[in-house]
Amino acid sequence: MNRTGLFIALALWLVIGIVFGLYPELDLKLAALFFDPETKTFPLKLNGWAGFARDAAMWVAWAFVLPPLVALVVKMIRPDRPLMVSGRAIVFLLVTIILSAGILTNLTFKTYWGRPRPVVVTQFAGDQQFVPWWDPRGDCARNCSFFSGEGATAFWTLAPAALAPPAWRPLAYAAAVVFGLVTSGLRMAFGGHFFTDVSIAGLVTFVVIWFAYALIYRWPRTRFSDAAADAALTRLNMPTYRLRQRLFGRKTGAEPSV
16 A cells, blocks of 8 residues: 555556547447357356356455454444454444445445446447446436446455555455456456446545555554544443443443543
């Protein structure tokens, strides 16, 4: 998560955006590699093992979300106890997954950017008009193509990779990138997304993770400690906890010092 990585991501974003903006037919040519004109389908979409691999990829990604999520829920129930997971890791992992795979993808672009998926455009036996990545005026009404939610979720594994021990971090980054590329390739092979949908999803996710990491771990003015995160969650959840204790007739004891 250094500046070189950020510059590379921004440069790729610029190049892909410009090239595929000027020559949008490149998206169609790449999607056509997975399309069978005789059956007028994306054959891999009907393959059971490929479908299982797609689902498994999401299970793997969300498995990384489970530990910080469980730790947060436990802290909300028992704020008098220390966090089970690093406080900064909880904030970093949950904020980045919510922003990249939730708010920016599904609640924003996929809802309001009407780009049809490859499987429904006329070039691939569908009934909707193809539009380039920059055009939100497509015929898609909901759950549209730009940009890929599953691609963003797969590339989000760069976030837990950033928290790996320094000696293992390069390998963790490489594994996360390969995981994101394979998952995104499957989405293209199924006719679910164009190349620009999955590539921009990965780049947006990386930029979100980069800035979140810098804010929480690197920049002196904004970074904070695990103890500070634990204390903040204790203060936030303690009033509700003490109220529950009183309602059930249990002793609350002295409020812990934070």
